Amino acid sequence: MSRKLRVATTSLAGCFGCHMSLLDIDERLFPLLDIVEFDRSPLTDIKHCGPCDIGIIEGGICNAENVHVLREFRTHCKILISIGACAVTGGLPAQRNHLDLGACLTEVYLTEPGLAHGHIPNDPELPLPLDKVHPLHEVVKIDYFIPGCPPSGDAIWKFLTDLIAGKTPELRHGLIKYD
Amino acid sequence: MTDTFQLDGAPVPFEPGQTVMQAALAAGRYIPHLCYHPEFKPHGSCKLCTVKVGGRTTASCTMPAEAGLNVESNIEELNALRRTLVQMLFVEGNHFCPSCEASGNCQLQATAYELQMMTPRFNEFYPDRPLDGSHPDILLDYNRCILCELCVRASSEVDGKHVFALAGRGITKHLIVNARSGLLKDTDMALTDKAMQVCPVGVILQKGVGFRVPIGERRYDQRPVSAQALDDAPRQAGVGGGCTACEGTS
Numbered sequence: 001m002s003r004k005l006r007v008a009t010t011s012l013a014g015c016f017g018c019h020m021s022l023l024d025i026d027e028r029l030f031p032l033l034d035i036v037e038f039d040r041s042p043l044t045d046i047k048h049c050g051p052c053d054i055g056i057i058e059g060g061i062c063n064a065e066n067v068h069v070l071r072e073f074r075t076h077c078k079i080l081i082s083i084g085a086c087a088v089t090g091g092l093p094a095q096r097n098h099l100d101l102g103a104c105l106t107e108v109y110l111t112e113p114g115l116a117h118g119h120i121p122n123d124p125e126l127p128l129p130l131d132k133v134h135p136l137h138e139v140v141k142i143d144y145f146i147p148g149c150p151p152s153g154d155a156i157w158k159f160l161t162d163l164i165a166g167k168t169p170e171l172r173h174g175l176i177k178y179d
Numbered sequence: 180m181t182d183t184f185q186l187d188g189a190p191v192p193f194e195p196g197q198t199v200m201q202a203a204l205a206a207g208r209y210i211p212h213l214c215y216h217p218e219f220k221p222h223g224s225c226k227l228c229t230v231k232v233g234g235r236t237t238a239s240c241t242m243p244a245e246a247g248l249n250v251e252s253n254i255e256e257l258n259a260l261r262r263t264l265v266q267m268l269f270v271e272g273n274h275f276c277p278s279c280e281a282s283g284n285c286q287l288q289a290t291a292y293e294l295q296m297m298t299p300r301f302n303e304f305y306p307d308r309p310l311d312g313s314h315p316d317i318l319l320d321y322n323r324c325i326l327c328e329l330c331v332r333a334s335s336e337v338d339g340k341h342v343f344a345l346a347g348r349g350i351t352k353h354l355i356v357n358a359r360s361g362l363l364k365d366t367d368m369a370l371t372d373k374a375m376q377v378c379p380v381g382v383i384l385q386k387g388v389g390f391r392v393p394i395g396e397r398r399y400d401q402r403p404v405s406a407q408a409l410d411d412a413p414r415q416a417g418v419g420g421g422c423t424a425c426e427g428t429s
Contacts, residue, residue: 082298085275085276085277088297088298088299089269089274089275089303090303090305091275091277092275092277094275094303094305095273095275095278097303097305098273098305098306098307098308132305134303135299135303137300138302138303142298144297145297145298146297147297147298149276149277170295171295171297173292173402173403174400176292176295176297177292178276178277178282178288178291178292179276179277179279179282179283179288179394
């Protein structure tokens with residue numbers, strides 16, 4: 001038998017909903033694990049990505065660390081898949097994009113009632129937020145997109161099995177969803 | 180005996196005065212479209228219904244049907260261009276489907292599904308557009324406007340109220356409300372207006388009913404737009420109900 005495909009996954013400016021949906025393929029995880037093994041992923045807790053066949057990223061880019069992780073994935077993954085509304089369009093976090101970032105931080109940490117003596121977090125370990133939230137393909141080349149909030153387990157299964165079988169992945173009515 | 184033209188290699192019958200789009204839909208053949216509506220005069224602005232006639236591209240919603248035309252529509256060359264048009268509409272506005280109450284009832288979204296749009300592909304504009312919640316019954320969310328002018332046409336042609344118009348040109352073109360304040364509350368817009376029913380996206384929304392039908396059970400969740408559009412179209416010429424382009428064909 002040929003070697004297993006190595007797969008890395010991560011969530012950037014996402015909610016892990018797409019990872020939950022990946023787990024929603026349920027018992028099909030077993031046949032999947034016959035043909036893939038996981039590298040860096042919340043499922044393995046491996047902290048950095050090694051050479052991989054497929055990288056799957058949920059969430060958009062909202063801070064400097066997201067950019068570093070995304071570039072690490074692009075460097076190490078032959079095929080990079082953008083999964084979910086946030087990775088594909090910026091999604092919910094991008095709805096701050098028409099607001100001034102400084103004004104957002106000021107309102108949340110300083111002027112909102114009940115936050116007396118608050119301060120804008122400035123610990124050096126915290127990644128700096130970006131001025132705007134971006135979808136992944138605005139930062140690196142993305143090979144495939146699976147839209148949805150989240151895409152259903154069935155959609156993820158169909159997409160991955162098509163891809164692994166060497167077919168162009170195709171999601172027909174009922175599986176292609178943006179909501 | 181009625182005349183026919185060829186659409187993707189199969190004959191489509193038509194009545195004199197029908198457009199290629201009207202005849203195709205009446206014959207159960209779907210051509211993607213956004214600004215076309217069976218009850219209104221063709222507008223020809225979204226260009227999604229572009230077909231090739233004799234090797235030249237033209238909008239099928241405004242192209243009069245003629246005997247012997249050879250029309251190509253469902254070919255990858257045109258569907259790729261249509262997908263690009265829809266992608267541009269998505270990035271020009273703020274189309275966040277997961278938080279839009281029109282999701283599942285949205286013709287733009289359903290058409291993007293139909294065209295297998297997996298990504299908006301281009302860089303997002305994330306424009307800063309206002310909401311107008313001033314009217315007691317109706318919310319306007321300009322973030323999603325695709326400038327199809329269906330509300331403009333419905334309000335002037337059917338309701339006789341002229342509530343909406345487009346202002347500006349090019350990339351600054353935008354929907355406006357015909358009131359000195361610019362607010363919907365200062366118009367005579369009402370829930371019973373035709374303009375309430377025609378928005379293909381989620382700009383004109385009735386307040387208080389947003390999620391009465393859950394996501395997943397809505398119009399285009401049930402059936403793809405290619406099937407739904409055929410149900411909505413008059414199946415015979417002249418059954419258009421107010422379609423001025425159909426007049427004289429019955």
